[in-house]
Amino acid sequence: HHDWLMSMDGIEECVADISKVKIQQFAEQARSLDASDLKNFSPVKRYALMVILLLQAQCRAKDALGTTFCKTMIKMHKKSREKLEEIKESTEQKTHDLLTLFSDILVDFKEKKLTKKLLASVTGKLDDNGGAAALHADCEKAVACNSKNYLPLVCAFYESKRSTLFKLLHTLNLQSATQNNALVKAMNSILDNENKKSEYLPLDTARVLFFQ
Numbered sequence: 001h002h003d004w005l006m007s008m009d010g011i012e013e014c015v016a017d018i019s020k021v022k023i024q025q026f027a028e029q030a031r032s033l034d035a036s037d038l039k040n041f042s043p044v045k046r047y048a049l050m051v052i053l054l055l056q057a058q059c060r061a062k063d064a065l066g067t068t069f070c071k072t073m074i075k076m077h078k079k080s081r082e083k084l085e086e087i088k089e090s091t092e093q094k095t096h097d098l099l100t101l102f103s104d105i106l107v108d109f110k111e112k113k114l115t116k117k118l119l120a121s122v123t124g125k126l127d128d129n130g131g132a133a134a135l136h137a138d139c140e141k142a143v144a145c146n147s148k149n150y151l152p153l154v155c156a157f158y159e160s161k162r163s164t165l166f167k168l169l170h171t172l173n174l175q176s177a178t179q180n181n182a183l184v185k186a187m188n189s190i191l192d193n194e195n196k197k198s199e200y201l202p203l204d205t206a207r208v209l210f211f212q
Helices: 002-006 020-031 043-090 092-111 116-128 132-145 151-172 182-192 203-210
Strands: none
Touching (some): 020 043, 043 092, 043 132, 043 151, 092 132, 151 182
16 A cells, blocks of 8 residues: 555655645645545645645655554564563573572582582582583573563564564665664665674674664
8 A cells, every 4th residue: 555655756845835834734725525525626626635635645655664663563562571571480490499509509519518529519409400511501691581581582473573573674775853863774784784694794894783
């Protein structure tokens, strides 16, 4: 629908000398009319109203796409936060077990002198719970799950919508409303690398994305 409306180009130039208030008034008048009503106007006014109605339809189509883009991104972030909460709940028992084990080891060190027997006891407890390597991995997972950083989980929800989101960015031509255009630069860098298959991006691109 947007592409069909935008195929009728040159409309903005036609109304460049008309104030926004007048354009709004003419658009409201045009929306209240049907084809038979328009026939009663002179050709000049009839086409003027039709052009302004098309201009507003183009603006509304862009607004609708922009709203769709924002809602899609918000929904992806919301689902990622919910997924993080689910992971936290599923690892709650594991986190409890790790803290209990760590507490037991601390009690041993607190109440007993450092001896070979104590070290052997601690090593035995670690081995009984999967070994140091496995416990360390569980600790890293627990730390990750108990943080508020849900962003790594966004990728799973982004993958199926990637092509649509890129198409929206190409169509909307977003610009910054302030002098700070760092986000626009980052977005343009992403668009420039849309079809890259390499694992890493060039250093200059990374600087634009992460350090501005």
